[in-house]
Amino acid sequence: MNTQQTAEGAARPAGRPRSEKAERSIIEATLDLLGEGIGVSELSIESIASRAGVGKTTIYRRWSNKEDLVVDALATLKPPIPLPQGGTVRDDLVTYLRVIQEETRHLRTRCIMNIAMSDSERHPRLAERFRELAVEPRRAVVAAVLRRGMDTGELRADLDVDMALALLSGAMVWLTKWSDGHSPADLPERIVDEALKGFRPRPAE
Amino acid sequence: MNTQQTAEGAARPAGRPRSEKAERSIIEATLDLLGEGIGVSELSIESIASRAGVGKTTIYRRWSNKEDLVVDALATLKPPIPLPQGGTVRDDLVTYLRVIQEETRHLRTRCIMNIAMSDSERHPRLAERFRELAVEPRRAVVAAVLRRGMDTGELRADLDVDMALALLSGAMVWLTKWSDGHSPADLPERIVDEALKGFRPRPAE
Helix, strand or coil, X not given: CCCCCCHHHHHCCCCCCCHHHHHHHHHHHHHHHHHCCCCCCCCCHHHHHHHHCCCHHHHHHHCCCHHHHHHHHHHCCCCXXXXXCCCCHHHHHHHHHHHHHHHHCCHHHHHHHHHHHXXXXXXXXXXXXXXXXXXXXXXXXXXXXXXXXXXXXXXXXXXXHHHHHHHHHHHHHHHHHCCCCCCCCCHHHHHHHHHHHHHCCCCCC | CCCCCCHHHHHCCCCCCCHHHHHHHHHHHHHHHXXXXXXXXXXXXXXXHHHHCCCHHHHHHXXXXXXXXXXXXXXXXXXXXXXXXXXXXXXXXXXXXXXXXXXXXXXXXXXXXXXXXHHHCCCHXXXXXXXXXXXXXXXXXXXXXXXXXXXXXXCCCCCCHHHHHHHHHXXXXXXXXXXXXXXXXXXXXXXXXXXXXXXXXXXXX
16 A cells, blocks of 8 residues: 555545545636636646645546646536427527527636637647537537428428538627627527528529 | 937847838747747737847837737738629639638647637737727628629628628638638638528529
Protein backbone atom coordinates (compact mmCIF):
# COMPACT_ATOMS: atom_id res chain seq x y z
CA MET A 1 0.00 0.00 0.00
CA ASN A 2 1.19 3.45 -0.82
CA THR A 3 1.52 5.38 2.40
CA GLN A 4 2.47 8.66 0.77
CA GLN A 5 0.02 11.36 1.80
CA THR A 6 -1.24 13.49 -1.08
CA ALA A 7 -1.63 17.22 -0.67
CA GLU A 8 -5.29 16.62 -1.33
CA GLY A 9 -5.63 13.98 1.31
CA ALA A 10 -4.12 16.38 3.80
CA ALA A 11 -6.36 19.26 2.75
CA ARG A 12 -9.70 17.46 2.60
CA PRO A 13 -11.81 18.11 5.69
CA ALA A 14 -12.94 14.96 7.42
CA GLY A 15 -16.25 13.55 6.23
CA ARG A 16 -16.57 15.73 3.11
CA PRO A 17 -18.55 13.88 0.42
CA ARG A 18 -16.19 13.00 -2.36
CA SER A 19 -16.70 11.99 -5.90
CA GLU A 20 -19.84 13.67 -7.25
CA LYS A 21 -19.52 16.96 -5.45
CA ALA A 22 -15.82 17.20 -6.27
CA GLU A 23 -16.51 16.36 -9.89
CA ARG A 24 -19.07 19.15 -10.15
CA SER A 25 -16.64 21.61 -8.55
CA ILE A 26 -13.92 20.60 -10.97
CA ILE A 27 -16.22 21.02 -14.00
CA GLU A 28 -17.43 24.39 -12.71
CA ALA A 29 -13.88 25.56 -12.01
CA THR A 30 -12.86 24.61 -15.54
CA LEU A 31 -15.80 26.49 -17.06
CA ASP A 32 -15.12 29.49 -14.80
CA LEU A 33 -11.52 29.75 -15.92
CA LEU A 34 -12.43 29.36 -19.60
CA GLY A 35 -15.19 31.94 -19.10
CA GLU A 36 -12.62 34.37 -17.75
CA GLY A 37 -10.80 34.12 -21.05
CA ILE A 38 -8.11 31.63 -20.12
CA GLY A 39 -7.42 29.51 -23.18
CA VAL A 40 -7.01 25.76 -23.14
CA SER A 41 -3.25 26.10 -23.65
CA GLU A 42 -2.79 28.29 -20.60
CA LEU A 43 -5.25 26.35 -18.47
CA SER A 44 -3.44 24.16 -15.95
CA ILE A 45 -4.65 21.26 -13.82
CA GLU A 46 -3.06 23.18 -10.95
CA SER A 47 -5.21 26.26 -11.47
CA ILE A 48 -8.35 24.15 -11.86
CA ALA A 49 -7.54 22.23 -8.67
CA SER A 50 -6.93 25.42 -6.79
CA ARG A 51 -10.15 27.04 -8.04
CA ALA A 52 -12.17 23.91 -7.28
CA GLY A 53 -10.64 23.52 -3.86
CA VAL A 54 -9.44 19.99 -4.52
CA GLY A 55 -6.06 18.36 -4.94
CA LYS A 56 -4.59 17.63 -8.36
CA THR A 57 -4.82 13.89 -7.73
CA THR A 58 -8.60 14.16 -7.37
CA ILE A 59 -8.67 15.51 -10.90
CA TYR A 60 -6.24 12.96 -12.30
CA ARG A 61 -8.24 10.14 -10.68
CA ARG A 62 -11.11 11.05 -13.01
CA TRP A 63 -9.46 12.66 -16.07
CA SER A 64 -6.12 11.52 -17.34
CA ASN A 65 -5.49 14.76 -19.19
CA LYS A 66 -6.61 18.36 -19.46
CA GLU A 67 -8.29 18.05 -22.86
CA ASP A 68 -10.65 15.30 -21.71
CA LEU A 69 -11.66 17.43 -18.75
CA VAL A 70 -12.28 20.44 -20.98
CA VAL A 71 -14.42 18.36 -23.37
CA ASP A 72 -16.55 17.03 -20.49
CA ALA A 73 -16.92 20.57 -19.13
CA LEU A 74 -17.94 21.95 -22.54
CA ALA A 75 -20.42 19.12 -23.06
CA THR A 76 -22.34 20.20 -19.95
CA LEU A 77 -23.12 23.45 -21.82
CA LYS A 78 -24.59 21.54 -24.75
CA PRO A 79 -26.82 18.91 -23.18
CA PRO A 80 -28.89 16.71 -25.48
CA ILE A 81 -31.80 18.67 -26.90
CA PRO A 82 -35.26 17.66 -25.71
CA LEU A 83 -36.65 14.88 -27.81
CA PRO A 84 -39.13 16.28 -30.31
CA GLN A 85 -42.70 15.98 -29.13
CA GLY A 86 -43.84 14.57 -32.44
CA GLY A 87 -45.90 17.62 -33.35
CA THR A 88 -45.37 19.26 -36.71
CA VAL A 89 -41.90 19.42 -38.17
CA ARG A 90 -42.18 23.20 -37.85
CA ASP A 91 -42.75 22.95 -34.08
CA ASP A 92 -39.82 20.61 -33.58
CA LEU A 93 -37.47 22.81 -35.62
CA VAL A 94 -38.54 25.88 -33.65
CA THR A 95 -37.81 24.00 -30.40
CA TYR A 96 -34.34 23.17 -31.68
CA LEU A 97 -33.51 26.77 -32.59
CA ARG A 98 -34.94 27.99 -29.29
CA VAL A 99 -32.46 25.78 -27.44
CA ILE A 100 -29.60 27.44 -29.36
CA GLN A 101 -31.09 30.86 -28.63
CA GLU A 102 -31.36 30.18 -24.90
CA GLU A 103 -27.79 28.96 -24.75
CA THR A 104 -26.39 32.04 -26.45
CA ARG A 105 -28.28 34.29 -24.03
CA HIS A 106 -25.66 33.70 -21.34
CA LEU A 107 -22.49 35.74 -21.66
CA ARG A 108 -20.47 33.05 -19.88
CA THR A 109 -21.61 30.37 -22.32
CA ARG A 110 -20.81 32.59 -25.32
CA CYS A 111 -17.34 33.37 -23.95
CA ILE A 112 -16.61 29.74 -23.22
CA MET A 113 -17.81 28.46 -26.59
CA ASN A 114 -15.86 31.17 -28.39
CA ILE A 115 -12.69 30.35 -26.59
CA ALA A 116 -13.26 26.63 -27.19
CA MET A 117 -13.76 27.27 -30.93
CA SER A 118 -10.68 29.42 -30.92
CA ASP A 119 -8.62 26.77 -29.16
CA SER A 120 -9.95 23.89 -31.18
CA GLU A 121 -7.62 24.97 -33.99
CA ARG A 122 -4.70 24.25 -31.71
CA HIS A 123 -6.30 21.27 -30.02
CA PRO A 124 -7.82 19.22 -32.83
CA ARG A 125 -8.49 16.25 -30.55
CA LEU A 126 -10.59 18.49 -28.33
CA ALA A 127 -12.64 19.68 -31.31
CA GLU A 128 -13.05 16.10 -32.51
CA ARG A 129 -14.27 14.76 -29.16
CA PHE A 130 -16.55 17.74 -28.57
CA ARG A 131 -18.09 17.10 -31.95
CA GLU A 132 -18.68 13.44 -31.09
CA LEU A 133 -19.97 14.10 -27.60
CA ALA A 134 -22.12 17.21 -28.03
CA VAL A 135 -22.58 18.23 -31.67
CA GLU A 136 -23.30 14.91 -33.36
CA PRO A 137 -26.09 13.71 -31.00
CA ARG A 138 -27.99 16.95 -31.61
CA ARG A 139 -27.45 16.72 -35.34
CA ALA A 140 -28.90 13.21 -35.33
CA VAL A 141 -32.05 14.32 -33.47
CA VAL A 142 -32.77 17.19 -35.88
CA ALA A 143 -31.91 15.08 -38.92
CA ALA A 144 -34.52 12.55 -37.73
CA VAL A 145 -37.11 15.34 -37.49
CA LEU A 146 -36.34 16.40 -41.07
CA ARG A 147 -36.50 12.82 -42.34
CA ARG A 148 -39.86 12.33 -40.65
CA GLY A 149 -41.11 15.41 -42.53
CA MET A 150 -39.82 13.99 -45.81
CA ASP A 151 -41.71 10.75 -45.10
CA THR A 152 -44.99 12.44 -44.24
CA GLY A 153 -44.79 14.83 -47.19
CA GLU A 154 -44.47 17.94 -45.01
CA LEU A 155 -41.05 18.41 -46.62
CA ARG A 156 -39.68 17.81 -50.13
CA ALA A 157 -38.68 14.18 -50.62
CA ASP A 158 -35.39 15.34 -52.21
CA LEU A 159 -34.39 17.68 -49.35
CA ASP A 160 -30.65 17.68 -48.57
CA VAL A 161 -30.78 17.01 -44.82
CA ASP A 162 -27.28 18.21 -43.96
CA MET A 163 -27.74 21.38 -45.97
CA ALA A 164 -31.13 22.05 -44.38
CA LEU A 165 -29.56 21.65 -40.95
CA ALA A 166 -26.77 24.04 -41.87
CA LEU A 167 -29.20 26.68 -43.18
CA LEU A 168 -31.28 26.57 -39.99
CA SER A 169 -28.51 26.33 -37.41
CA GLY A 170 -26.18 28.64 -39.32
CA ALA A 171 -28.80 31.39 -39.66
CA MET A 172 -29.53 31.17 -35.94
CA VAL A 173 -25.88 31.46 -34.98
CA TRP A 174 -25.27 34.20 -37.56
CA LEU A 175 -28.17 36.32 -36.31
CA THR A 176 -27.24 35.95 -32.65
CA LYS A 177 -23.48 36.34 -33.13
CA TRP A 178 -23.47 40.10 -32.95
CA SER A 179 -26.61 40.47 -30.92
CA ASP A 180 -24.98 40.53 -27.49
CA GLY A 181 -27.42 37.86 -26.32
CA HIS A 182 -30.49 39.96 -27.12
CA SER A 183 -32.01 38.31 -30.17
CA PRO A 184 -35.76 38.85 -30.72
CA ALA A 185 -37.99 36.30 -28.99
CA ASP A 186 -39.61 35.21 -32.27
CA LEU A 187 -36.33 34.69 -34.14
CA PRO A 188 -36.58 30.86 -34.11
CA GLU A 189 -40.06 31.00 -35.69
CA ARG A 190 -38.94 33.55 -38.29
CA ILE A 191 -35.92 31.52 -39.35
CA VAL A 192 -37.90 28.28 -39.55
CA ASP A 193 -40.72 29.86 -41.54
CA GLU A 194 -38.31 31.42 -44.04
CA ALA A 195 -36.30 28.21 -44.41
CA LEU A 196 -39.44 26.07 -44.76
CA LYS A 197 -40.38 28.03 -47.88
CA GLY A 198 -37.53 26.16 -49.55
CA PHE A 199 -37.99 22.88 -47.68
CA ARG A 200 -41.67 22.28 -48.46
CA PRO A 201 -42.77 20.43 -51.59
CA ARG A 202 -43.19 22.77 -54.55
CA PRO A 203 -46.54 22.82 -56.25
CA ALA A 204 -46.34 21.45 -59.79
CA GLU A 205 -45.08 24.17 -62.18
CA MET B 1 12.21 71.60 -28.61
CA ASN B 2 12.09 68.37 -26.72
CA THR B 3 15.59 66.93 -26.79
CA GLN B 4 14.62 63.69 -25.13
CA GLN B 5 15.49 60.83 -27.39
CA THR B 6 12.78 58.18 -27.68
CA ALA B 7 13.71 54.53 -27.64
CA GLU B 8 12.26 54.40 -31.10
CA GLY B 9 14.34 57.27 -32.41
CA ALA B 10 17.41 55.55 -31.10
CA ALA B 11 16.49 52.20 -32.58
CA ARG B 12 15.41 53.25 -36.06
CA PRO B 13 18.20 52.76 -38.61
CA ALA B 14 19.06 55.93 -40.52
CA GLY B 15 17.11 56.44 -43.71
CA ARG B 16 14.54 53.71 -43.07
CA PRO B 17 11.26 54.59 -44.74
CA ARG B 18 8.77 55.45 -42.06
CA SER B 19 5.07 55.68 -42.11
CA GLU B 20 3.68 53.14 -44.54
CA LYS B 21 6.19 50.41 -43.96
CA ALA B 22 6.01 50.83 -40.19
CA GLU B 23 2.23 50.81 -40.33
CA ARG B 24 2.24 47.51 -42.20
CA SER B 25 4.68 46.01 -39.70
CA ILE B 26 2.49 47.12 -36.82
CA ILE B 27 -0.65 45.63 -38.37
CA GLU B 28 1.19 42.38 -39.13
CA ALA B 29 2.65 42.19 -35.64
CA THR B 30 -0.83 42.67 -34.17
CA LEU B 31 -2.27 39.91 -36.35
CA ASP B 32 0.67 37.62 -35.54
CA LEU B 33 0.17 37.99 -31.82
CA LEU B 34 -3.59 37.45 -32.08
CA GLY B 35 -2.91 34.45 -34.34
CA GLU B 36 -0.70 32.97 -31.66
CA GLY B 37 -3.66 32.99 -29.32
CA ILE B 38 -2.94 36.16 -27.38
CA GLY B 39 -6.27 37.74 -26.53
CA VAL B 40 -7.03 41.44 -26.84
CA SER B 41 -6.92 41.87 -23.06
CA GLU B 42 -3.40 40.46 -22.78
CA LEU B 43 -2.14 42.16 -25.94
CA SER B 44 0.04 45.14 -25.08
CA ILE B 45 1.27 48.04 -27.20
CA GLU B 46 4.68 47.13 -25.85
CA SER B 47 4.57 43.59 -27.24
CA ILE B 48 3.28 44.83 -30.60
CA ALA B 49 6.03 47.45 -30.80
CA SER B 50 8.66 44.91 -29.94
CA ARG B 51 7.35 42.39 -32.50
CA ALA B 52 7.08 45.07 -35.19
CA GLY B 53 10.52 46.45 -34.43
CA VAL B 54 9.22 49.97 -33.84
CA GLY B 55 8.94 52.21 -30.82
CA LYS B 56 5.71 52.59 -28.87
CA THR B 57 5.42 56.23 -29.94
CA THR B 58 5.28 55.18 -33.59
CA ILE B 59 2.18 53.20 -32.72
CA TYR B 60 0.61 55.93 -30.60
CA ARG B 61 1.22 58.45 -33.38
CA ARG B 62 -1.22 56.51 -35.54
CA TRP B 63 -3.55 54.75 -33.06
CA SER B 64 -4.54 56.35 -29.80
CA ASN B 65 -5.51 53.04 -28.23
CA LYS B 66 -5.12 49.31 -28.59
CA GLU B 67 -8.70 48.59 -29.61
CA ASP B 68 -8.55 50.90 -32.63
CA LEU B 69 -5.37 49.18 -33.78
CA VAL B 70 -6.93 45.74 -33.37
CA VAL B 71 -9.99 46.80 -35.37
CA ASP B 72 -7.84 48.11 -38.22
CA ALA B 73 -5.78 44.92 -38.17
CA LEU B 74 -8.90 42.72 -38.24
CA ALA B 75 -10.41 44.76 -41.06
CA THR B 76 -7.44 43.88 -43.31
CA LEU B 77 -8.63 40.25 -43.08
CA LYS B 78 -12.12 41.17 -44.30
CA PRO B 79 -11.52 43.48 -47.26
CA PRO B 80 -14.55 44.66 -49.24
CA ILE B 81 -15.91 41.84 -51.39
CA PRO B 82 -15.50 42.24 -55.16
CA LEU B 83 -18.36 44.18 -56.63
CA PRO B 84 -20.82 41.81 -58.27
CA GLN B 85 -20.28 41.48 -61.99
CA GLY B 86 -23.96 41.94 -62.71
CA GLY B 87 -24.42 38.37 -63.92
CA THR B 88 -27.20 36.29 -62.44
CA VAL B 89 -28.07 36.65 -58.79
CA ARG B 90 -26.94 33.05 -58.38
CA ASP B 91 -23.44 33.86 -59.72
CA ASP B 92 -23.08 36.87 -57.44
CA LEU B 93 -24.18 34.92 -54.37
CA VAL B 94 -21.75 32.12 -55.20
CA THR B 95 -18.95 34.71 -55.48
CA TYR B 96 -19.86 36.06 -52.05
CA LEU B 97 -19.78 32.62 -50.38
CA ARG B 98 -16.53 31.78 -52.17
CA VAL B 99 -14.90 34.80 -50.56
CA ILE B 100 -15.93 33.51 -47.11
CA GLN B 101 -14.67 30.05 -48.03
CA GLU B 102 -11.28 31.34 -49.15
CA GLU B 103 -10.89 33.36 -45.96
CA THR B 104 -11.61 30.40 -43.71
CA ARG B 105 -9.04 28.29 -45.57
CA HIS B 106 -6.21 29.97 -43.68
CA LEU B 107 -5.58 28.68 -40.17
CA ARG B 108 -4.19 32.04 -39.07
CA THR B 109 -7.31 33.88 -40.20
CA ARG B 110 -9.56 31.37 -38.45
CA CYS B 111 -7.55 31.68 -35.23
CA ILE B 112 -7.58 35.44 -35.35
CA MET B 113 -11.29 35.75 -36.10
CA ASN B 114 -12.12 33.26 -33.37
CA ILE B 115 -10.10 35.13 -30.80
CA ALA B 116 -11.61 38.41 -31.93
CA MET B 117 -15.13 37.00 -31.59
CA SER B 118 -14.19 35.64 -28.22
CA ASP B 119 -12.81 38.96 -27.06
CA SER B 120 -15.61 41.04 -28.51
CA GLU B 121 -17.72 39.98 -25.53
CA ARG B 122 -15.29 41.75 -23.26
CA HIS B 123 -14.58 44.59 -25.69
CA PRO B 124 -17.96 45.66 -27.04
CA ARG B 125 -16.54 48.77 -28.68
CA LEU B 126 -14.20 46.58 -30.70
CA ALA B 127 -17.10 44.42 -31.88
CA GLU B 128 -19.13 47.52 -32.73
CA ARG B 129 -16.39 49.16 -34.79
CA PHE B 130 -15.48 45.91 -36.55
CA ARG B 131 -19.10 45.51 -37.50
CA GLU B 132 -19.20 49.03 -38.94
CA LEU B 133 -15.90 48.79 -40.73
CA ALA B 134 -15.91 45.25 -42.14
CA VAL B 135 -19.23 43.47 -41.68
CA GLU B 136 -21.74 46.14 -42.67
CA PRO B 137 -20.14 47.09 -46.06
CA ARG B 138 -20.27 43.45 -47.15
CA ARG B 139 -23.84 43.07 -45.93
CA ALA B 140 -24.84 46.10 -48.03
CA VAL B 141 -23.27 44.69 -51.21
CA VAL B 142 -25.02 41.32 -50.88
CA ALA B 143 -28.31 42.94 -49.86
CA ALA B 144 -28.13 44.97 -53.09
CA VAL B 145 -27.65 41.76 -55.10
CA LEU B 146 -30.73 40.24 -53.46
CA ARG B 147 -32.80 43.38 -54.05
CA ARG B 148 -31.77 43.39 -57.71
CA GLY B 149 -33.07 39.82 -57.97
CA MET B 150 -36.35 40.84 -56.35
CA ASP B 151 -36.68 43.64 -58.91
CA THR B 152 -35.95 41.43 -61.93
CA GLY B 153 -38.22 38.62 -60.72
CA GLU B 154 -35.36 36.16 -60.21
CA LEU B 155 -36.31 36.18 -56.52
CA ARG B 156 -39.60 36.40 -54.65
CA ALA B 157 -40.77 39.99 -54.28
CA ASP B 158 -41.54 39.34 -50.58
CA LEU B 159 -38.11 37.88 -49.73
CA ASP B 160 -36.80 38.88 -46.27
CA VAL B 161 -33.38 40.21 -47.28
CA ASP B 162 -31.75 40.03 -43.83
CA MET B 163 -33.03 36.52 -43.28
CA ALA B 164 -31.85 35.42 -46.72
CA LEU B 165 -28.40 36.80 -45.95
CA ALA B 166 -28.33 34.98 -42.61
CA LEU B 167 -29.34 31.67 -44.19
CA LEU B 168 -26.61 31.91 -46.84
CA SER B 169 -23.77 33.26 -44.71
CA GLY B 170 -24.74 31.22 -41.67
CA ALA B 171 -24.82 27.94 -43.59
CA MET B 172 -21.40 28.69 -45.07
CA VAL B 173 -19.87 29.45 -41.69
CA TRP B 174 -21.63 26.46 -40.07
CA LEU B 175 -20.37 24.01 -42.69
CA THR B 176 -16.79 25.29 -42.60
CA LYS B 177 -16.60 25.70 -38.82
CA TRP B 178 -15.59 22.12 -38.12
CA SER B 179 -14.00 21.45 -41.48
CA ASP B 180 -10.47 22.45 -40.55
CA GLY B 181 -10.33 24.65 -43.64
CA HIS B 182 -11.04 21.80 -46.04
CA SER B 183 -14.58 22.43 -47.22
CA PRO B 184 -15.53 20.94 -50.60
CA ALA B 185 -14.79 23.21 -53.57
CA ASP B 186 -18.42 23.25 -54.72
CA LEU B 187 -19.86 24.13 -51.29
CA PRO B 188 -20.75 27.73 -52.26
CA GLU B 189 -22.77 26.49 -55.27
CA ARG B 190 -24.52 23.80 -53.22
CA ILE B 191 -25.55 26.25 -50.49
CA VAL B 192 -26.77 28.85 -52.97
CA ASP B 193 -28.75 26.31 -55.01
CA GLU B 194 -30.42 24.88 -51.90
CA ALA B 195 -31.22 28.34 -50.51
CA LEU B 196 -32.52 29.60 -53.87
CA LYS B 197 -35.20 26.91 -53.79
CA GLY B 198 -36.83 29.01 -51.10
CA PHE B 199 -35.86 32.42 -52.52
CA ARG B 200 -37.29 31.99 -56.02
CA PRO B 201 -40.87 32.90 -56.82
CA ARG B 202 -43.24 30.00 -56.21
CA PRO B 203 -45.37 28.85 -59.10
CA ALA B 204 -49.06 29.52 -58.47
CA GLU B 205 -50.54 26.79 -56.27
